[in-house]
Amino acid sequence: MSATAQLAERPSKQPQKSRRRTSFNEGTGRLAAILLSPTLIVLALVVVYPIISALRESLYTSGQQIDDEGFVVEGSQFVGLDNYTAIFSGETGERFWNAFYNTTFFTVTMVVLETILGVAMALVMHKAFKGRAIVRASILVPWAIPTVVSALLWKWIFQADGAANALLGTQILWSTEGWQSVLSVIIADTWKTAPFIGLLTLAGLQTIPDEVYEAAKVDGANAWQQFLRITLPLVKPALLVAVLFRILDTLRIFDLPFVLVGANKDSVETLSMLAYDEASNTRYGPAAAYATILFLYVALVAYVFVKLLGADILGDAVKRKPNGKRRGKSKDAAPPGANTVAMAGSTHGGGSVS
Amino acid sequence: MSTNIKAAEASPVRRYLPLLGVAAIVLYCLLPFYWMFVSAFRRPLDQFDNSLLPSPWSLDNLKAVFGEGVGFGRALLNSLIVAGVTTILVLIIGLIAAYTLARLDFRFKNVVLAIIITTSMFPGISLVIPLLKLFIDIKWINTYQAMIVPSLSFALPLAVWTLTTFFRQMPRELEQAAMVDGCTPAQAFRKVILPLAAPGVFTTAIITFIAAWNEFLIALSMVNKKEIQTANVAISKFTGISGFDQPFGTQMAAGVVVTIPLVIAVLIFQRRIVAGLTAGGVK
Numbered sequence: 001m002s003a004t005a006q007l008a009e010r011p012s013k014q015p016q017k018s019r020r021r022t023s024f025n026e027g028t029g030r031l032a033a034i035l036l037s038p039t040l041i042v043l044a045l046v047v048v049y050p051i052i053s054a055l056r057e058s059l060y061t062s063g064q065q066i067d068d069e070g071f072v073v074e075g076s077q078f079v080g081l082d083n084y085t086a087i088f089s090g091e092t093g094e095r096f097w098n099a100f101y102n103t104t105f106f107t108v109t110m111v112v113l114e115t116i117l118g119v120a121m122a123l124v125m126h127k128a129f130k131g132r133a134i135v136r137a138s139i140l141v142p143w144a145i146p147t148v149v150s151a152l153l154w155k156w157i158f159q160a161d162g163a164a165n166a167l168l169g170t171q172i173l174w175s176t177e178g179w180q181s182v183l184s185v186i187i188a189d190t191w192k193t194a195p196f197i198g199l200l201t202l203a204g205l206q207t208i209p210d211e212v213y214e215a216a217k218v219d220g221a222n223a224w225q226q227f228l229r230i231t232l233p234l235v236k237p238a239l240l241v242a243v244l245f246r247i248l249d250t251l252r253i254f255d256l257p258f259v260l261v262g263a264n265k266d267s268v269e270t271l272s273m274l275a276y277d278e279a280s281n282t283r284y285g286p287a288a289a290y291a292t293i294l295f296l297y298v299a300l301v302a303y304v305f306v307k308l309l310g311a312d313i314l315g316d317a318v319k320r321k322p323n324g325k326r327r328g329k330s331k332d333a334a335p336p337g338a339n340t341v342a343m344a345g346s347t348h349g350g351g352s353v354s
Numbered sequence: 355m356s357t358n359i360k361a362a363e364a365s366p367v368r369r370y371l372p373l374l375g376v377a378a379i380v381l382y383c384l385l386p387f388y389w390m391f392v393s394a395f396r397r398p399l400d401q402f403d404n405s406l407l408p409s410p411w412s413l414d415n416l417k418a419v420f421g422e423g424v425g426f427g428r429a430l431l432n433s434l435i436v437a438g439v440t441t442i443l444v445l446i447i448g449l450i451a452a453y454t455l456a457r458l459d460f461r462f463k464n465v466v467l468a469i470i471i472t473t474s475m476f477p478g479i480s481l482v483i484p485l486l487k488l489f490i491d492i493k494w495i496n497t498y499q500a501m502i503v504p505s506l507s508f509a510l511p512l513a514v515w516t517l518t519t520f521f522r523q524m525p526r527e528l529e530q531a532a533m534v535d536g537c538t539p540a541q542a543f544r545k546v547i548l549p550l551a552a553p554g555v556f557t558t559a560i561i562t563f564i565a566a567w568n569e570f571l572i573a574l575s576m577v578n579k580k581e582i583q584t585a586n587v588a589i590s591k592f593t594g595i596s597g598f599d600q601p602f603g604t605q606m607a608a609g610v611v612v613t614i615p616l617v618i619a620v621l622i623f624q625r626r627i628v629a630g631l632t633a634g635g636v637k
Contacts, residue, residue, distance in 0.1 A: 035454040036450075039451035046503060051481070125379070131376045146616075151590075159602070195379070199631065200631070271479075290479075
């Protein structure tokens with residue numbers, strides 16, 4: 001509240017301030033800290049604390065006493081890195097590497113498939129002038145359906161005498177074990193999220209001005225060349241953000257295989273499912289160790305992805321000073337990942353030009 | 355040359371290929387959903403019938419979903435409470451942060467924004483396990499707050515990011531004018547910005563609500579009592595009345611009940627949702 005009072009006198013000072021800076025801008029560090037604190041405190045409590053706590057937890061083993069609600073009572077002991085070494089050895093080691101392989105395999109295949117399909121969809125939608133509203137609406141349907149419901153829906157389709165077998169004329173027991181269950185998970189996930197990548201890519205496509213293509217046509221570029229040389233580079237920022245988020249999402253995949261195929265199935269068990277399984281058996285130490293390894297894996301992948309491909313999660317916010325002058329009409333020209341940030345730049349810039 | 359381009363555009367292949375593509379996309383997205391819808395309205399007897407339409411339409415599956423002892427109505431209510439309260443909390447906390455990030459210039463602003471976005475990327479399971487232990491200690495298991503509080507971990511960053519985008523699109527002159535007219539910055543925000551940002555806030559609310567409504571891992575981990583399960587967890591645990599090894603008819607019907615409100619909301623607000631999703635670029 002003191003912050004408000006502090007600010008109240010601002011308008012009178014405004015005239016002598018430099019042209020561009022608004023009345024908000026002076027000595028705002030403390031005010032910003034106050035205003036941001038609720039969000040940061042909440043995130044510290046629900047994200048940072050659990051992460052640190054998981055790290056600590058993974059160094060302990062808890063007693064196996066169980067109370068009448070089915071939860072463990074107490075009695076944890078410090079065991080150092082035992083939980084971690086146990087993960088990599090013997091039978092648990094096999095289970096871990098299997099889950100690790102599954103997680104990685106799912107991530108690679110799904111993201112590749114979804115990206116190809118999504119980009120194809122975006123290209124089609126971009127070309128289509130009729131029916132765009134229908135497509136946009138229907139593309140959101142798989143996104144809006146809860147993953148659990150979509151998992152059940154696909155389980156139903158993949159039943160022994162379900163629609164998939166009837167359609168293909170096969171007798172495959174899809175969602176049981178083995179390659180077919182892996183395939184069913186991949187199909188279900190691709191169905192749910194490829195349209196979403198398409199949606200984000202389409203937004204990127206729509207920011208490419210027609211003139212670029214007209215110029216390319218004049219220069220004699222064919223459709224494929226146009227796609228490789230113009231479309232792809234220009235949607236890259238939008239696409240990379242979409243792909244990065246999909247990668248991070250698939251690395252922690254849980255609900256889909258858990259519901260579609262089930263727990264404790266070798267062929268689809270992911271790291272998240274493994275950690276959940278340990279936790280539900282009240283082995284919190286090992287569970288936390290698995291979760292920590294997954295966390296590190298996700299962080300590593302994100303880091304490598306951003307470093308190698310230069311995915312711009314923040315748009316170009318990080319590189320640019322907030323007051324930096326930028327193209328005035330970046331509203332239409334910048335790719336979606338960046339355009340929002342660029343817009344802030346344009347409103348800033350507007351003042352200084354006049 | 356220009357006539358050449360025009361001729362190429364006018365050729366029938368060029369004209370109808372996109373339409374075919376559109377049809378393919380629509381079918382791709384809607385066919386599985388259609389199958390769920392249709393299956394929900396079959397009689398439990400001919401559940402495994404693969405005809406395109408249920409031969410006699412039947413509400414038996416729907417009745418079973420809301421039947422005695424299933425407790426699905428309660429589960430829906432639980433989902434509504436959890437997703438609703440999460441959305442409201444997230445909007446209240448997120449609005450302040452987003453406005454700050456969009457309007458104030460201070461050092462480390464981008465660092466803060468980056469941190470907030472990064473927090474949404476952590477795997478849910480590595481947050482759930484420690485929180486589960488904590489909630490056992492403070493006796494929060496089987497409470498709403500045990501589901502609502504962890505849900506903030508993904509919902510809040512999402513909302514802050516989207517809202518920041520919306521605020522940045524609004525010209526600063528709005529507040530400046532209001533303050534010249536004698537408003538304090540807080541009043542300018544409340545009386546000028548907030549009403550104008552209402553569509554953006556609404557968009558964020560829908561996206562947050564859908565994300566929270568679709569949450570599964572937290573709801574599954576934090577609750578073991580049937581009365582407090584959310585709809586998603588309840589559906590996945592249906593045992594059914596029909597005596598099949600898995601009660602697909604009931605599950606499809608429940609799936610339709612859970613999904614239809616979302617699908618309707620999506621159809622009505624598709625423009626806004628698309629704007630919100632592409633602005634945030636998240637999820």
